[in-house]
Amino acid sequence: MEIIKLSKDKFADFLASLSEGEQKLYAPQWVGESLRFAPVTDSSKVELGMANTTVPPKSIFFPQTETLYRYELGGTEMQQPQVRDTGVVLGARPCDARALVIVDNLFNWDLEDPYYNEQRVKNTVVGLACNNPCANCFCPSVGGDPASTEGLDVLMTELEDVYLLQPLTEKGQKLCQSVAAVTEKAAAGDQDAAENLHQQAREQVARKIETEGIPENLPKLWENTLWQETANSCLGCGICTFLCPTCHCFDIQDEVEGIEGRRCRMWDSCMFKEYTLHASGHNPRPTRRERTRNRINHKYSYFVDKFDVIACVGCGRCINYCPVNIDILEILQQAKEAL
Amino acid sequence: MVDVEKLKEIARETVSRDDVKYLIGWRQGSFGFRAAPHFVNKPEDTDKLIFSPLCSHNLATFLTLAEKLPVPRGQEPDSRKIALMVKGCDSRAVVLQLAEKGISREGIYVIGCPCRGVVDQKKVEAKYPEMGESVTAEWGKETIIFDLPSGREEVPREEILAGKCITCRYPNPLIADAGAWEEVAVWGTDDYADVKEVEAGNPQERWDFWEDKFASCIRCYSCRNVCPMCYCEDCVLDRLNPEWVMRSVNTTENTAFHLARAFHLAGRCIECGECERVCPVDIPLMKLNRKLTKEVREKFEYEPGVDPEAKPLPASYRPDDKEDFIL
Amino acid sequence: MCNNANPYVPYVATIEDTWFETEGDRCVKTFKVTLDEAAARDSWSHQPGQCAMVGLLGIGESMFCISCSPTEGDFLRFSIMRAGKNTLALHEQEAGDKITVRGPYGNSFPMDDWKGKHIITIGGGIGQAPLRPIVEYVRANRDQYAGLTMIYGARTSEDLCFKGEFEEMAQSEDLSCNLTIDIEEEGWEHNVGFVPSMLMDLSPSPENAIAITCGPPIMIRFVLENLKKLGFADEQIYTTLENRMKCGFGKCGRCNVGNLYVCKDGPVFSYATLKEIPEAFA
Numbered sequence: 001m002e003i004i005k006l007s008k009d010k011f012a013d014f015l016a017s018l019s020e021g022e023q024k025l026y027a028p029q030w031v032g033e034s035l036r037f038a039p040v041t042d043s044s045k046v047e048l049g050m051a052n053t054t055v056p057p058k059s060i061f062f063p064q065t066e067t068l069y070r071y072e073l074g075g076t077e078m079q080q081p082q083v084r085d086t087g088v089v090l091g092a093r094p095c096d097a098r099a100l101v102i103v104d105n106l107f108n109w110d111l112e113d114p115y116y117n118e119q120r121v122k123n124t125v126v127g128l129a130c131n132n133p134c135a136n137c138f139c140p141s142v143g144g145d146p147a148s149t150e151g152l153d154v155l156m157t158e159l160e161d162v163y164l165l166q167p168l169t170e171k172g173q174k175l176c177q178s179v180a181a182v183t184e185k186a187a188a189g190d191q192d193a194a195e196n197l198h199q200q201a202r203e204q205v206a207r208k209i210e211t212e213g214i215p216e217n218l219p220k221l222w223e224n225t226l227w228q229e230t231a232n233s234c235l236g237c238g239i240c241t242f243l244c245p246t247c248h249c250f251d252i253q254d255e256v257e258g259i260e261g262r263r264c265r266m267w268d269s270c271m272f273k274e275y276t277l278h279a280s281g282h283n284p285r286p287t288r289r290e291r292t293r294n295r296i297n298h299k300y301s302y303f304v305d306k307f308d309v310i311a312c313v314g315c316g317r318c319i320n321y322c323p324v325n326i327d328i329l330e331i332l333q334q335a336k337e338a339l
Numbered sequence: 340m341v342d343v344e345k346l347k348e349i350a351r352e353t354v355s356r357d358d359v360k361y362l363i364g365w366r367q368g369s370f371g372f373r374a375a376p377h378f379v380n381k382p383e384d385t386d387k388l389i390f391s392p393l394c395s396h397n398l399a400t401f402l403t404l405a406e407k408l409p410v411p412r413g414q415e416p417d418s419r420k421i422a423l424m425v426k427g428c429d430s431r432a433v434v435l436q437l438a439e440k441g442i443s444r445e446g447i448y449v450i451g452c453p454c455r456g457v458v459d460q461k462k463v464e465a466k467y468p469e470m471g472e473s474v475t476a477e478w479g480k481e482t483i484i485f486d487l488p489s490g491r492e493e494v495p496r497e498e499i500l501a502g503k504c505i506t507c508r509y510p511n512p513l514i515a516d517a518g519a520w521e522e523v524a525v526w527g528t529d530d531y532a533d534v535k536e537v538e539a540g541n542p543q544e545r546w547d548f549w550e551d552k553f554a555s556c557i558r559c560y561s562c563r564n565v566c567p568m569c570y571c572e573d574c575v576l577d578r579l580n581p582e583w584v585m586r587s588v589n590t591t592e593n594t595a596f597h598l599a600r601a602f603h604l605a606g607r608c609i610e611c612g613e614c615e616r617v618c619p620v621d622i623p624l625m626k627l628n629r630k631l632t633k634e635v636r637e638k639f640e641y642e643p644g645v646d647p648e649a650k651p652l653p654a655s656y657r658p659d660d661k662e663d664f665i666l
Numbered sequence: 667m668c669n670n671a672n673p674y675v676p677y678v679a680t681i682e683d684t685w686f687e688t689e690g691d692r693c694v695k696t697f698k699v700t701l702d703e704a705a706a707r708d709s710w711s712h713q714p715g716q717c718a719m720v721g722l723l724g725i726g727e728s729m730f731c732i733s734c735s736p737t738e739g740d741f742l743r744f745s746i747m748r749a750g751k752n753t754l755a756l757h758e759q760e761a762g763d764k765i766t767v768r769g770p771y772g773n774s775f776p777m778d779d780w781k782g783k784h785i786i787t788i789g790g791g792i793g794q795a796p797l798r799p800i801v802e803y804v805r806a807n808r809d810q811y812a813g814l815t816m817i818y819g820a821r822t823s824e825d826l827c828f829k830g831e832f833e834e835m836a837q838s839e840d841l842s843c844n845l846t847i848d849i850e851e852e853g854w855e856h857n858v859g860f861v862p863s864m865l866m867d868l869s870p871s872p873e874n875a876i877a878i879t880c881g882p883p884i885m886i887r888f889v890l891e892n893l894k895k896l897g898f899a900d901e902q903i904y905t906t907l908e909n910r911m912k913c914g915f916g917k918c919g920r921c922n923v924g925n926l927y928v929c930k931d932g933p934v935f936s937y938a939t940l941k942e943i944p945e946a947f948a
Contacts, residue, residue, distance in 0.1 A: 031554065031555045032555030033552070064588045065588045069675055107917060135472075206471060235565050235617075237560050237561035237617070239619050243557075248917070250913075250919070254723065256724050263723070268912075268918070270919065275910070276920055278910055279753060287406045294945075325369055325374070580750070
């Protein structure tokens with residue numbers, strides 16, 4: 001498939017052609033004081049210059065709150081939400097896109113999840129290669145890469161004056177054709193420049209973990225003091241899980257206003273005590289020790305056991321945002337030493 | 340000046356005591372300009388202790404966060420003390436937790452750490468965006484000195500201090516069983532400029548300001564969990580029956596959450612700024628808390644956690660109160 | 667499985683009959699329900715051990731084991747203890763009221779593999795609910811199984827679920843029906859003592875036998891110990907787990923014990939599987 005390039009001065013036109021018709025365009029923008037993916041209404045607000053958004057683009061495919069169906073109190077008719085528009089997710093970092101491929105496994109084993117899948121089918125993901133990985137990025141350690149193409153329809157690389165766009169799938173090809181008016185064919189030199197940037201970025205990733213042996217052996221450290229030591233300072237908040245691009249747990253609640261009711265799902269966190277609390281009052285994970293142990297085991301062992309891939313893409317968010325500096329790489333390192 | 344060796348010595352003595360279960364202090368973090376809470380169980384664990392301008396965490400939170408598991412039949416509950424290090428602002432939380440009877444005086448051992456102000460992570464990270472491996476920091480004379488990979492850098496403290504420290508009037512611990520060094524002179528004054536700035540707007544402008552902030556809330560509850568004064572065992576926010584605040588994350592419910600949180604801290608917020616520090620989406624929560632603090636100070640001449648003898652505000656009704664609705 | 671293309675959307679069902687199994691704060695009420703749509707009834711097929719999400723629009727959904735065997739007829743039964751928000755609201759429902767049902771979820775007791783064996787159920791309190799379908803299923807196919815022993819106990823005779831069925835069972839040639847209560851009571855004609863002790867009193871032979879236990883964690887612990895003493899192999903012992911669940915089909919995350927999802931890999935597990943999972947009996 002042909003690689004094209006977009007001159008930076010045509011960026012606004014490019015955005016305009018991506019949001020033509022009914023198509024929704026999502027891109028990183030400042031919402032309040034934080035960067036996240038939101039529908040583009042003003043092209044000047046799109047911010048591609050920062051590294052990862054605070055909230056990962058999983059929020060488009062798996063919104064924090066999502067209506068499963070609506071009903072009227074006293075009735076039995078259940079109304080499913082309207083079919084959604086197609087969309088383009090612009091500027092997803094390769095780690096966040098890879099996370100979608102990982103989570104696809106879960107939303108499609110046994111019964112398929114119609115809500116998530118609809119968004120996956122309807123959205124074209126245009127990724128942006130990381131030229132400057134952050135201090136806590138470690139994507140290569142968990143099978144990723146600053147220019148990984150997994151989960152992407154188009155890989156975009158920022159060069160000095162242009163963006164290089166490499167279509168990777170049929171959807172990506174279609175998108176590239178739709179912006180033909182504002183782009184041109186890339187030169188061989190452009191591709192070399194992109195390759196060089198990718199290589200530089202790869203070398204820049206500073207933090208590492210050797211994961212070999214962890215998935216099969218981590219549960220053996222069940223009674224290790226490591227979990228209590230980690231849990232001591234844990235606040236039990238939802239930051240690490242809510243901001244994790246692969247965390248997919250949800251709660252389902254009925255919410256009623258007047259006679260209008262809806263059954264909806266919302267992100268939930270295994271770090272919350274209510275997450276596993278039985279109605280009887282019994283809690284199989286009674287303290288933060290068990291919850292911390294479950295979080296790490298789930299990502300690095302249970303998920304691998306089920307789907308043959310680690311449920312962590314090395315985006316570094318849980319490390320960056322943890323209020324008490326609980327650092328997953330330190331935990332894994334300690335685990336390795338204890339094994 | 341901070342004498343870390345002396346601090347470690349006090350800590351070693353403390354954890355060696357038979358009546359102390361463990362000690363909570365700070366250690367250098369795993370990257371950048373971070374520190375982290377450090378739980379010390381044995382004397383040798385004190386080696387990692389630090390006290391520096393990176394030590395933002397209010398460790399009083401861990402007094403009420405400590406999980407109390409049921410005591411197995413036939414065993415006595417562990418009644419040993421929890422020792423902790425406190426800065427001036429942190430000590431106000433301890434004073435108020437005691438006044439509210441959330442903790443008992445016999446259950447704690449307080450090591451006071453007079454403080455010259457801690458840094459605002461976001462300000463430092465904006466100043467040194469090439470953050471990488473762990474960087475240590477220390478106090479200079481009205482400066483903060485960073486040991487960067489490129490060399491030592493001294494930064495005027497006004498430039499880099501956390502907002503709560505710029506207006507700090509209580510840098511010295513108000514309660515302590517042991518202390519590490521001499522008191523520091525108060526440098527801050529507080530005219531509530533940040534609150535007045537929001538108050539200056541008309542209702543619509545103020546609403547727009549907060550609506551924008553609350554819209555971005557992801558309801559991770561880190562602001563609640565980190566708060567040393569938010570320690571109800573059964574939090575109104577977790578209730579499903581009745582569901583006071585719905586689980587749905589949208590501006591309406593987020594607003595209900597933030598107002599409930601702020602009002603439950605009226606006359607109780609000790610201004611350690613932890614809620615604002617931990618917020619992953621940078622909601623300026625201290626503006627909200629301090630609005631209530633300001634009202635309480637003006638109307639009741641009350642400041643929480645500064646007087647160990649004082650009753651908590653909600654428990655201190657006066658017969659000459661000018662509002663008579665309560666009667 | 668729900669035939670619907672959207673597994674989150676439940677069937678509507680009508681309550682046909684309800685009755686209380688036990689009294690008190692945590693009383694158990696049984697609901698006999700029928701799915702409203704004929705197509706739903708036709709496609710629904712469940713096996714002993716499986717669960718379903720039962721809910722009320724406007725309140726919420728919770729997972730319950732189906733407490734009847736498919737051999738009993740074209741209806742479903744749920745025996746529900748009053749504990750939280752959802753169960754409180756469900757207890758207010760009576761015959762004629764509408765509820766929502768989706769499922770069935772999870773694996774089931776391997777009734778086919780157990781053919782020709784002596785089936786022993788060991789239950790305590792509300793733990794009899796998932797065992798009752800086994801008893802009914804074996805009785806309906808009695809010639810295919812070598813034997814059926816039911817051991818069931820509760821704190822008091824009042825706390826026994828399915829009381830109305832025991833008189834007939836005690837007379838029946840189909841099974842050995844063994845009831846026990848913890849504390850002596852006037853007029854009680856059966857055994858007094860804990861379930862694990864009654865198991866030892868009966869001392870069933872492990873030969874060609876399968877033991878299935880469900881009840882309070884402490885009871886399960888001692889039953890397992892005693893089954894081992896009697897010589898049962900790990901593969902001959904089964905139990906069924908419950909955990910908080912939201913979706914029922916392996917998406918919402920919370921019901922895992924170690925690397926196993928209770929809703930998909932369970933709820934039925936052999937002890938051979940569970941003993942490898944440190945979290946299983948938490």
